[in-house]
Amino acid sequence: MTLQGARILVGITGGIAAYKSISLLRALQKRGAEVRAIATPSVSSFVGLETLRAITREEVPVEVFHQDGDAVTDSWTRHIHWGEWADLYVIAPCTAQTIAKIAHGFSDNMLTASVLARRCPLLVCPTMDGEMWDHPATQRNVELLRGDGIHVLEPADGYLASGLIGQGRLPEEAVIVAEVERLLADVERGRDAEEGDVAAHSHGKRSAAPSSLFAGKRVLVTTGPTREHIDDVRYISNPSSGKMGIAMALAAKQAGAYVTLLHGPIESSLLPAMDAIHSFESADELFELVQAHGPGSDVVIMAAAVSDAKPAERRRGKVKKADQEWSLQLAPTPDILAWLGGHKSDTQTLIGFAMESDAKTAREAALAKLKAKNLDAIILNLLREGESGFGIDSNNVELFVGQHQIVGQHQIVGQHQTQSQTHAQQQDPAQLQDPKKHQDPPYRFAGTKLDVALQLVDQLNVSLSGGSPSGDSSPAVPPSNESLSGKSASTKKKS
């Protein structure tokens, strides 16, 4: 992932969401970043500083003045050193109090002092009760922050700790990580411009490989179900939650893409994380949007669960029970994937999903779809109870790349190191990528949908653009002989 080697300072303030910073620190570490934490004095009322120390394996400065028990002798200059050290400073969550202090240049604790001393961009993630967020004083302070060039991530809507519903929640971790990615990419671009392109890329720091399938590219992702109306109150649909497509979109964004998401009738707090969004209801509406946005995209990922059929006639109003025999005449919906395959330019990459319920024929069906629709890759989603399918947060997929070329096996099982995994890591990577040498089963990924999407994007980058793997937590495990019949060695969810 492109966070590899990035130095991120995470500021934590005394809000109810302080506990979420622990997971954020881990998420950033998992993507290869080096993280340090600074906390305000009130944080210890919410989370233990010892936990933060254990995760970052560093001191967690709180007070500007030396405290009894401080291990280091230069504690009084840490606010300067750490501000210089960081590539990016993220304050999540950020209280109304700390926003006010930053807006007015206070330096009364280590966090606020280091904000003044920093040389890197600052991302502030305000989190508070809806009334506090809406208060003119807070809004004034937020404007002052923006005026000073500080990035402010709008809080999300939803249930708040106060029991009320409103705007004030810490955005989903994936949204914060995506924003961190975007800002770091800007930092990198700035450095590249200053230092000269090639030199900056050769230091093993985060960078968007020039051959990347995603970095700097326009990526169109479709997600969610369609609704085909029978009358004004009834429709044919499916239980797709859109979570996998959103995960793919976030993963593409993290890989540096400009992402346009076309989404069906779904609800997600992650939609604002996209660069552009358009909603559709029916397959016809999606087709119109795809015709408008598809041709200009470098990569198209069709993850929407599009209905194959629609009522031949849509009735107006609510059809009365007595009026109908309830037999329904159906007509086919447009084959959007086939249209995309037929209109694909030489430089465009088209990726489809196949959902299958019969393990015996699933791979055959996916490969047939890959060929028939002129796709560059297909992701096979076999319905497995509790592991993959509609609505749940985990997934278990197989990736086929290239026309009928199965290019090796690569199974992701979360963070668990296994003996056989070590064996796989010792395999020659060139062999794993050479379709001629590998005619056996496809790449396989399991875990949370976001993890699966991150691994898929990484692998697609390697397989389709010749880019290099990120080195992120994507442990390769050995080819397993298991079949699609459901005996998966994968873990369910990461801890």
Ligand SMILES: Cc1cc2nc3c(=O)[nH]c(=O)nc-3n(C[C@H](O)[C@H](O)[C@H](O)COP(=O)(O)O)c2cc1C
């Ligand atoms: C249980 C509890 C939850 C709180 N949650 C928030 C919050 O989410 N956002 C906020 O701005 N303040 C919140 N506060 C108030 C802050 O803790 C308080 O303003 C404090 O002075 C913030 O200091 P700091 O910004 O230096 O951490 C909360 C207070 C309590 C007791």
